[in-house]
Amino acid sequence: xxxxxxxxxxLITATGQRxxxxxxxxxxxxxxxxxxxxxxxxxxxxxxxxNGEERAKGNILExxxxxxxxxxxxELNLSSLELGxxxxxxxxxxxxxxxGALGANVLTFGAxxxxxxx
Amino acid sequence: GEDxxxxxxxxxxxxxxxxxxxxxxxxxxxxxxxxxxxxxxxLQLLTYIFxxxxxxxxxxxxxxxxxxxxxxxxxxxxxxxxxxxxxFCAESVNTGGFKTIFGAGTRLFVKA
Numbered sequence: 001x002x003x004x005x006x007x008x009x010x011l012i013t014a015t016g017q018r019x020x021x022x023x024x025x026x027x028x029x030x031x032x033x034x035x036x037x038x039x040x041x042x043x044x045x046x047x048x049x050x051n052g053e054e055r056a057k058g059n060i061l062e063x064x065x066x067x068x069x070x071x072x073x074x075e076l077n078l079s080s081l082e083l084g085x086x087x088x089x090x091x092x093x094x095x096x097x098x099x100g101a102l103g104a105n106v107l108t109f110g111a112x113x114x115x116x117x118x
Numbered sequence: 119g120e121d122x123x124x125x126x127x128x129x130x131x132x133x134x135x136x137x138x139x140x141x142x143x144x145x146x147x148x149x150x151x152x153x154x155x156x157x158x159x160x161l162q163l164l165t166y167i168f169x170x171x172x173x174x175x176x177x178x179x180x181x182x183x184x185x186x187x188x189x190x191x192x193x194x195x196x197x198x199x200x201x202x203x204x205x206f207c208a209e210s211v212n213t214g215g216f217k218t219i220f221g222a223g224t225r226l227f228v229k230a
Binding site: 002004033035042043045048055056058090092097098099103104105106107108109110111112 | 151158163166
């Protein structure tokens with residue numbers, strides 16, 4: 001157990017629907033990151049939050065949004081789902097903001113949420 | 119730009135050494151990382167190297183960094199069947215916010 005908890009583990013839904021993925025970071029970590037892993041795209045960085053604020057943005061679609069709450073858990077919302085959104089969505093957490101002030105920025109990953117869009 | 123490239127597959131025999139290679143593009147990366155993903159699991163950090171180092175050794179793992187060529191490699195000595203997994207190279211880049219960018223991953227097959 002890495003200490004990063006993701007729910008649900010599996011989710012099957014239909015095109016056009018909306019889902020919410022949830023992540024609880026490891027105790028003491030202030031940053032949460034979301035990544036999408038698919039067979040053809042590899043591991044794509046979506047977005048990072050640090051202590052409730054958006055800190056870095058990657059290839060996140062406009063149909064997707066995320067937030068980090070005061071208790072530091074995070075949610076990734078995926079709407080108007082398409083077949084191509086089927087993937088493993090990973091959450092990771094780290095102590096710092098990724099800027100290197102604390103040395104190496106080691107990410108601790110959750111086990112992932114597997115989304116299947118039919 | 120931000121790009122990390124790795125070969126997709128590597129097959130070795132048990133007991134041999136495995137060498138997984140990676141090239142990256144951001145010369146300002148301070149740290150470079152190797153992560154391992156076992157089937158059905160998330161990624162786990164294996165090791166990392168600071169950019170002013172050429173080499174780092176940790177038990178069976180040796181990381182070599184050629185900063186001039188932006189080339190990183192991971193050598194696993196005495197490869198075991200339990201080492202079969204996907205290995206990801208990663209770098210931290212600063213593009214208006216620090217992001218950790220991963221390569222596509224190298225799938226290592228270890229034959230008994």
